[in-house]
Amino acid sequence: MSGALLEMQGIVKTFPGVRALGGVDLDVRAGEVHCLLGQNGAGKSTLIKVLAGAHQPDEGEIRWQGETVRLTDPQAAMRLGIATIYQELDLVAGLSVADNVFLGRERSRFGLSRPAAAQRATADLLARLGHPEIRPGTEVGALSAASQQMVSMARALSQDARLIVMDEPSAVLDNEEVERLFHVVRDLTADGVAVVYISHRLEEIRQVGDRITVIKDGRTVATGLPARETATREVIALMTGRTIEYVFPQRTERAATTAAPLLEVDHVTVPGHVEDVSFTVAPGEILGLAGLVGSGRSEVLEAVYGARRPTTGEVRVDGKRLRPGDVASAVAAGVGLAPEERKSQALLLGDPIYRNITLSSLGRFARGGFLSVRGEKAAAREQTEALDLRPVDVDREVRTLSGGNQQKVVLARWLLRECRVLLLDEPTRGVDVGARSEIYALIRALADRGVAVVVVSSEIPEVLGLADRVLVLAEGRVLADRPAGALDEHQVLDLVMQGTTTPTSEDDAA
Numbered sequence: 001m002s003g004a005l006l007e008m009q010g011i012v013k014t015f016p017g018v019r020a021l022g023g024v025d026l027d028v029r030a031g032e033v034h035c036l037l038g039q040n041g042a043g044k045s046t047l048i049k050v051l052a053g054a055h056q057p058d059e060g061e062i063r064w065q066g067e068t069v070r071l072t073d074p075q076a077a078m079r080l081g082i083a084t085i086y087q088e089l090d091l092v093a094g095l096s097v098a099d100n101v102f103l104g105r106e107r108s109r110f111g112l113s114r115p116a117a118a119q120r121a122t123a124d125l126l127a128r129l130g131h132p133e134i135r136p137g138t139e140v141g142a143l144s145a146a147s148q149q150m151v152s153m154a155r156a157l158s159q160d161a162r163l164i165v166m167d168e169p170s171a172v173l174d175n176e177e178v179e180r181l182f183h184v185v186r187d188l189t190a191d192g193v194a195v196v197y198i199s200h201r202l203e204e205i206r207q208v209g210d211r212i213t214v215i216k217d218g219r220t221v222a223t224g225l226p227a228r229e230t231a232t233r234e235v236i237a238l239m240t241g242r243t244i245e246y247v248f249p250q251r252t253e254r255a256a257t258t259a260a261p262l263l264e265v266d267h268v269t270v271p272g273h274v275e276d277v278s279f280t281v282a283p284g285e286i287l288g289l290a291g292l293v294g295s296g297r298s299e300v301l302e303a304v305y306g307a308r309r310p311t312t313g314e315v316r317v318d319g320k321r322l323r324p325g326d327v328a329s330a331v332a333a334g335v336g337l338a339p340e341e342r343k344s345q346a347l348l349l350g351d352p353i354y355r356n357i358t359l360s361s362l363g364r365f366a367r368g369g370f371l372s373v374r375g376e377k378a379a380a381r382e383q384t385e386a387l388d389l390r391p392v393d394v395d396r397e398v399r400t401l402s403g404g405n406q407q408k409v410v411l412a413r414w415l416l417r418e419c420r421v422l423l424l425d426e427p428t429r430g431v432d433v434g435a436r437s438e439i440y441a442l443i444r445a446l447a448d449r450g451v452a453v454v455v456v457s458s459e460i461p462e463v464l465g466l467a468d469r470v471l472v473l474a475e476g477r478v479l480a481d482r483p484a485g486a487l488d489e490h491q492v493l494d495l496v497m498q499g500t501t502t503p504t505s506e507d508d509a510a
Helices: 044-051 074-080 097-101 115-128 145-158 175-190 202-208 232-240 297-305 327-332 353-365 373-386 403-417 433-448 460-466 489-498 505-509
Strands: 004-015 018-029 033-037 059-064 082-085 163-167 194-198 211-216 219-226 263-270 274-281 286-290 312-317 335-338 421-425 452-456 469-474 477-483
Touching: 004 044, 018 033, 018 044, 018 059, 018 194, 018 211, 033 044, 033 202, 033 232, 044 082, 044 163, 044 194, 074 082, 082 145, 097 115, 097 145, 115 145, 145 163, 145 175, 175 194, 175 202, 194 202, 202 232, 211 232, 219 232, 263 297, 274 297, 274 312, 274 452, 274 477, 286 297, 286 433, 286 460, 297 327, 297 335, 297 421, 297 452, 327 335, 335 403, 353 373, 353 403, 373 403, 403 433, 421 433, 433 452, 433 460, 460 489, 469 489, 477 489
Parallel strands: 018 219, 033 194, 033 211, 082 163, 163 194, 286 452, 286 469, 335 421, 421 452
Antiparallel strands: 004 018, 004 059, 211 219, 263 274, 263 312, 469 477
């Protein structure tokens, strides 16, 4: 295409037993934000690794400014001016921020290191990104996920890139940080830099995108669509091959009950994170926790699960007090947690699917001091079939699954355990729209079976659409406790931005 900075035509990539890309076309112009959309497993990650030089295509052609090029390795892509920010950040936790930003480019042409210059340049880049508080000498492993995302972006900017690929860059950012990100993107494109933007949040595409390419099953199904004019329903239909009329399952009308709550959190405080938080969850109820990043949502779940030890307060399941800071006590009482960082906190990526599913129920499969692998596989297979996990090969390493299917593995673990209280932290992070609807339906089905569910999500529409009742948090405190139907997105945002306590649902009732 005339005027294109990058053209990829007929890109094919096959791995043993899997045809990841079956003919993808993509063109990107200088100074535009080109949004790449597709379900998990559609081939987006493989395509951007081809563009980054990490994979070599089996067929197809890549042209840069009209000239055919071979991206034999990541350095070849970087020399052209192509930088990639992966969803799973490739930072070295033990190194400083500045060392990560200039990793592989630490020395001058005379072979001398220039740490002071690197620190000054890093500080300038972080200031440009709106995060001057991140110090260049800080060890990256000590930073929050959102700050690590900014470090990865600073590294891309340091390469004087002409095309930057951003894979789910907003996944760990709060609303204010997303706005800063969009501001940076607009500054880049105003300077002629091209951006390939990948996101499952379709509302972001309208805000920041210029054109859209949709891929499905490793092939381009639409390209060049105007981002602001293309209807969401059309985009979803292209991604899934079907129209999703209702993303959220219909709430079950439950009769008022006087039964005791299944989960009780009573005046729990975790210094620096949670301040005097109390709430209850009834059997069959979905409670949503809404708030900005840093509001204490995840820490509340961790305190319930025993991963954090409260200094005051207590947690009770079915009236029985859990030992504070004791995960084993929580699991034994029927509490399960699907954490936000599933790859680092929930999954054994190098282990097979079946072992990841049976991990919390190994006692069921012990025979004479040995594990019955046959029994593990049979139980795991039953769960994968019930959840429509693809592929169904339980011997496959869990790292090879898409984000949506990895999340199903985590949920399958607690289904097998038959947990009574399920804590879900960002259950659809990095999950495509089709898999999201399946996970929503599964959560609702669990509630209908009497499980008490607590859901944390950074996406306010998700909390309001899925939950029966919503707790709004800010700075570790509960601002409001309302039925989901009594709130809308603007009201929740007003609450968290103002940071003032409003009457709870009980107060309203009084």
